[in-house]
Amino acid sequence: MRVVMFGYQTWGHRTLQALLDSEHDVVLVVTHPRSEHAYEKIWSDSVADLATEHGIPVLIRNRPDDDELLQHLKDADPDIIVANNWRTWIPPHIFNLPRHGTLNIHDSLLPKYAGFSPLIWALINNEPEVGVTAHLMDDELDAGDIVLQQAIPVSPTDTATDLFHRTVDLITPVTTGALALIAAGHTQFTRQDRTQATFFHKRSAEDIRINWDWPAHDLERLIRAQSHPYPAAYTFHKGNRLEILAATVSQNRYGGTPGRIFYRENDGIVIVTGHDARTGNNHGLALTRVRTHTGQELPATEYFTTMGGYLTRRP
Structure with a gap:
């Protein structure tokens, strides 16, 4: 499939690498500019640099809401958009543009811990497991149907850093596994139980x-x-x-x-x-x-x- 990738930091970098290593064709990458926010300077592998190294066109945006970006997306003619750690709202006319819509990769076991810093909040709240979810994007943030989800247990001594390294390793199998299901023609996926949904804000001082x-x-x-x-x-x-x-x-x-x-x-x-x-x-x-x-x-x-x-x- 022809893929446009939206992503940022190490999560986006790992997702792009997974796509590059797959049978799919990455035709355009959209990423954010570098940030001085304390949490965005951590795990800050550059999506733009990786794309450039592989000759993939790169657009840098804070928000994906301009006509120039839309035209680039139309010209790229993607079968699907894959997003991971995109930090601002993607409007429906963009996430619905590809034939298969947009697949978002999120580092929590949705419907719990939608939003920001899910590993940190989950650890504070003594969750027994964490993980990565691939879901189809819809009008509500992190609320679309789940295509694939994988979990890992949380031990009594785990730090957020430990959980980061173990969950980031799930990005490749979850991303490529979800794309394989979609490419094979699957269209019926698991609806999220919205009564169990929780949504968390960015961490601050x-x-x-x-x-x-x-x-x-x-x-x-x-x-x-x-x-x-x-x-x-x-x-x-x-x-x-x-x-x-x-x-x-x-x-x-x-x-x-x-x-x-x-x-x-x-x-x-x-x-x-x-x-x-x-x-x-x-x-x-x-x-x-x-x-x-x-x-x-x-x-x-x-x-x-x-x-x-x-x-x-x-x-």
């Missing part, structure tokens, strides 16, 4: 600010979800920003006020957590590695030389 009212288990997953190279979860100590790089849930239960720097437990410094910490029924969060506002990275036991005081949400 506010989303990684630690709230000590959260339970320790949730905070421990937040820290794993913000693993390097993602921006680390942070709090404030004595007015200065303190990034939390590693932590575990405490063995014992600790009572008091959320955010209290309380006790040394093994190799960690326990912080009281949970909105109902006053009951003494909660586990704390044992910080094991931190980064100071000056960029110094060190064990929490070296940073916290005395107990007492509080970690706070604001300076």
